Amino acid sequence: MATDSFETAPAVLGTWPTPLEAAPRMAQALGLGSNDLWIKRDDLTGLGGGGNKVRKLEWICGAAVARGADTLVTCGARQSNHARLTAAAGARLGLDVVLVLAGAKGGPGSGNIALNGLLGATVAWAGDIAHEELETIALAVVDQLRERGARPEFIPYGGSSTLGARGYVECGHELLRQAEDLSQVVTAVGSGGTMAGLVYALGTRRVLGVDCGAIRDPAATVAELVAGLAGAPLAPEALRIRLDQVGAGYGDLTDPVMAALTMAARTEGLVLDPIYTGRALAGLVGAVKDGGITAGERIVFLHSGGLPGFFGHPATLSRSFEAFTEFSPTES
Numbered sequence: 637m638a639t640d641s642f643e644t645a646p647a648v649l650g651t652w653p654t655p656l657e658a659a660p661r662m663a664q665a666l667g668l669g670s671n672d673l674w675i676k677r678d679d680l681t682g683l684g685g686g687g688n689k690v691r692k693l694e695w696i697c698g699a700a701v702a703r704g705a706d707t708l709v710t711c712g713a714r715q716s717n718h719a720r721l722t723a724a725a726g727a728r729l730g731l732d733v734v735l736v737l738a739g740a741k742g743g744p745g746s747g748n749i750a751l752n753g754l755l756g757a758t759v760a761w762a763g764d765i766a767h768e769e770l771e772t773i774a775l776a777v778v779d780q781l782r783e784r785g786a787r788p789e790f791i792p793y794g795g796s797s798t799l800g801a802r803g804y805v806e807c808g809h810e811l812l813r814q815a816e817d818l819s820q821v822v823t824a825v826g827s828g829g830t831m832a833g834l835v836y837a838l839g840t841r842r843v844l845g846v847d848c849g850a851i852r853d854p855a856a857t858v859a860e861l862v863a864g865l866a867g868a869p870l871a872p873e874a875l876r877i878r879l880d881q882v883g884a885g886y887g888d889l890t891d892p893v894m895a896a897l898t899m900a901a902r903t904e905g906l907v908l909d910p911i912y913t914g915r916a917l918a919g920l921v922g923a924v925k926d927g928g929i930t931a932g933e934r935i936v937f938l939h940s941g942g943l944p945g946f947f948g949h950p951a952t953l954s955r956s957f958e959a960f961t962e963f964s965p966t967e968s
């Protein structure tokens with residue numbers, strides 16, 4: 637298999653396996669049987685606040701260290717969880733980290749931004765540009781660092797290289813050990829590597845991706861990553877990706893996502909984020925409504941992390957705050 641041909645061992649950054657937990661109250665709220673819905677807790681991967689990127693970074697950083705890198709360079713949205721976890725991985729491994737982030741200096745320093753500072757990363761602000769252009773700027777930073785005598789390693793947007801996706805091949809195998817009767821796993825699709833690894837491990841039919849609006853053509857991107865893992869092409873049409881949860885764009889908080897965040901919190905005490913996991917759960921709700929997911933199946937929802945992003949999203953913070961009920965004292 638092509639995946640066995642990677643030469644370097646992964647760095648150990650996370651805590652494995654992550655738990656697979658039953659979500660009976662959420663299952664019932666969705667009209668499923670109480671044993672049908674399980675949560676794969678990849679928010680509990682351990683490093684730097686946790687999340688899916690830790691699995692990818694183990695492979696990417698293992699290769700970087702083997703090549704003698706002293707600096708990690710990556711790029712992402714202003715509230716990128718991948719950037720924050722790259723900063724954490726660098727700290728853990730004693731490597732410098734440079735993050736090329738969309739947006740400008742100033743504005744709210746909340747959520748992942750504050751954690752990047754705490755973790756010691758250097759940030760280059762790139763303005764409001766698309767991810768392809770962010771990668772171009774990050775590659776220019778790599779050149780500049782090299783000229784200064786550093787040994788930088790470029791990590792693509794979202795850590796979604798074939799090597800990074802290897803982390804989610806492992807997650808797919810881990811899931812089969814935890815739930816051999818797994819029928820479908822539902823995951824957010826950002827840069828695509830998480831879905832690609834799961835598809836490689838579990839096949840196209842058992843993985844439902846929910847696009848989050850981070851990239852232009854999620855099916856083509858995921859198919860290319862799966863092809864890189866498999867060493868054989870995959871038709872993008874073979875993938876199951878819902879495109880109906882993006883709303884007005886990547887940073888938008890939609891009503892179905894707010895409803896999904898509220899349901900997860902109030903049925904299971906589970907906190908999701910508005911950009912990735914909230915969209916993934918809203919997509920799962922949509923799939924139950926259209927019959928793509930039915931009672932009696934073993935459904936796994938991948939909780940891929942992103943909690944700092946909740947605290948970096950002002951609309952979600954104010955709608956959550958407005959939702960609390962104030963105690964009414966008994967009138968005497």
Ligand SMILES: Cc1ncc(COP(=O)(O)O)c(C=O)c1O
Pocket residue numbers: 687688716717718794796824825826827828829830831909912913940941942943
């Ligand atoms: C919390 C969270 N979940 C899911 C994803 C999507 O993963 P991928 O980029 O591999 O598609 C991301 C990507 O940034 C993320 O931060």
